[in-house]
Amino acid sequence: MKLRKTLTTVSFIAVFSTAALAKVTYIHAGQLMADPASGQVKNGQTIFVEDGRVLEIRDGYVGEGDVVDLSGQFVLPGLIDAHVHLLHENGPGDKLARVTKTPADWAIEGVPFARATLMAGFTTVANVGDENTSIYALRDGIKAGKIVGPRVIAAGNVISPHGGEGDVFGYRADVTHAIARPNLCSGADDCRRVVRQHIQFGADMVKIVATGAVLSDADAGIDQQFTGDELKAIVETAHALGRIVTAHAHGTAGINAFLEAGGDSIEHGTYLDDSSITLFRENGAYLVPTLLAGATVTEWANKPDTWLSPVTAKKALDVGPKMVGATRRAHESGVKIAFGTDSSVSPHGQNAREFALLVEAGLTPLEAIQAATVNAAEHLRISDEAGRITPGMSADIVAVKENPLKDITSLERVVFVMKAGTVYREP
Ligand SMILES: [Zn+2]
Known part of the structure; x- marks a missing residue:
């Protein structure tokens, strides 16, 4: 909210940015494997989702308003x-x-x-x-x-x-x-x-x-x-x-x-x-x-x-x-x-x-x-669209309770599903 006020006073263009920013969803991921190519898992991450796409990923839990709390989950690409x-x-x-x-x-x-x-x-x-x-x-x-x-x-x-x-x-x-x-x-x-x-x-x-x-x-x-x-x-x-x-x-x-x-x-x-x-x-x-x-x-x-x-x-x-x-x-x-x-x-x-x-x-x-x-x-020739949670990709994001690297069958129990920024299943 603080961000919105600051921006709206700046200029007409900033009003448009504010409108866009207002649509951001913040996903708080307890554990996040954003790119399975590296397999790196980071704790306590926030995924910014805007207009159906991944905007950015930040360390720690940030954002307010449209927050999806997956702090108890393991998050990975759809x-x-x-x-x-x-x-x-x-x-x-x-x-x-x-x-x-x-x-x-x-x-x-x-x-x-x-x-x-x-x-x-x-x-x-x-x-x-x-x-x-x-x-x-x-x-x-x-x-x-x-x-x-x-x-x-x-x-x-x-x-x-x-x-x-x-x-x-x-x-x-x-x-x-x-x-x-x-x-x-x-x-x-x-x-x-x-x-x-x-x-x-x-x-x-x-x-x-x-x-x-x-x-x-x-x-x-x-x-x-x-x-x-x-x-x-x-x-x-x-x-x-x-x-x-x-x-x-x-x-x-x-x-x-x-x-x-x-x-x-x-x-x-x-x-x-x-x-x-x-x-x-x-x-x-x-x-x-x-x-x-x-x-x-x-x-x-x-x-x-x-x-x-x-x-x-x-x-x-x-x-x-x-x-x-x-x-x-x-x-x-x-x-x-x-x-x-x-x-x-x-x-x-x-x-x-x-x-x-x-x-x-x-x-x-x-x-x-x-x-x-x-x-x-x-x-399937869709690497620029799916398979990773990185900026620009479609926001296809799922979550499970247990780390699948330790128990692969945890993927049989998906608790959260987002496709192109829309949530279809919540914990
Ligand atoms: Zn077949």
């Missing part, structure tokens, strides 16, 4: 999940839902899942595979402040070969044709067309399926599906249009063919080998391990009354238990790791369970936090 599917949760109803739900239904399904994700401390997600118009509507609704949810970087539907993992399975041929997603392509030229149109209709990034998948009811294994020519055409076209390309890939040949084509990141990466590791490092490509999905499908497949079909259950038991080992190997060899859960396989809002699994795979707690902040931001 978390980033680079692999979710916000419009559903997998279960026995999947096959029927595909022929009964409309795109409008899917978008509305996503509303509570988006909220649950944000409340769990995830202020940004990459949605890597969901119906185009539904996910774009959800993304844009959140951005416009009509719906509560994380910032969404949307890939729209996955791009897949005809008959490949991103096609549909288990229906009559005529039904299959009727409900096929629009992003199927065969041959390099056709794939260029699909990528261009996909970006035309709203994709922020491109997600392809380079190999078979666990949860598609297809008895076609888990290895390479697109040819090298197709992969090259997809990556070149997406890059020329300013988009990153990430690939769902389990089998070795598919992982390596995609990385050889210049791909930016691999989701899952179950059967990566030494050549994959070399390619990852040459490209500076990220691995998004999704260990929580591996753990979840393994759990399902091991149940005597599992809802998975025999074909799917077999693939789940093939892939699920191997994912921790693959991540360990990649991490030890210096492959960059970005945090991703494949939530929709596991329930939305439980994303932070991935942290403990990453630590089980050999990451230190700090490295696991880096995966979900600075690394995921770099992977």
Whole structure:
């Protein structure tokens, strides 16, 4: 208040500064890890937030008026999940839902899942595979402040070969044709067309399926599906249009063919080998391990009354238990790791369970936090916006009770969430 009076007497311009200053929120952080890249933790800090952005950070507790008291909490940047599917949760109803739900239904399904994700401390997600118009509507609704949810970087539907993992399975041929997603392509030229149109209709990034998948009811294994020519055409076209390309890939040949084509990141990466590791490092490509999905499908497949079909259950038991080992190997060899859960396989809002699994795979707690902040931001090309609490960044700030460097599972119990300066959850 004292500051306001002093400034208003100075000049007309100062009146404007005063108006701006009046909107400052002061966050008192008991412990603060502002930049996970260094991992430095400081006690008793004040974060100034103005117009949705971090203005500055000062030692000690300062400011009055709009003060958020997190003096008993550990404060860190909003978390980033680079692999979710916000419009559903997998279960026995999947096959029927595909022929009964409309795109409008899917978008509305996503509303509570988006909220649950944000409340769990995830202020940004990459949605890597969901119906185009539904996910774009959800993304844009959140951005416009009509719906509560994380910032969404949307890939729209996955791009897949005809008959490949991103096609549909288990229906009559005529039904299959009727409900096929629009992003199927065969041959390099056709794939260029699909990528261009996909970006035309709203994709922020491109997600392809380079190999078979666990949860598609297809008895076609888990290895390479697109040819090298197709992969090259997809990556070149997406890059020329300013988009990153990430690939769902389990089998070795598919992982390596995609990385050889210049791909930016691999989701899952179950059967990566030494050549994959070399390619990852040459490209500076990220691995998004999704260990929580591996753990979840393994759990399902091991149940005597599992809802998975025999074909799917077999693939789940093939892939699920191997994912921790693959991540360990990649991490030890210096492959960059970005945090991703494949939530929709596991329930939305439980994303932070991935942290403990990453630590089980050999990451230190700090490295696991880096995966979900600075690394995921770099992977998604949003380092100038998210991943750190430093001046100029979006004010995406979360807090937990216990220091996650001592107990990584404390991130499963987020007590405070701010996204772009708005508080969504308070202790
Ligand atoms: Zn997925």
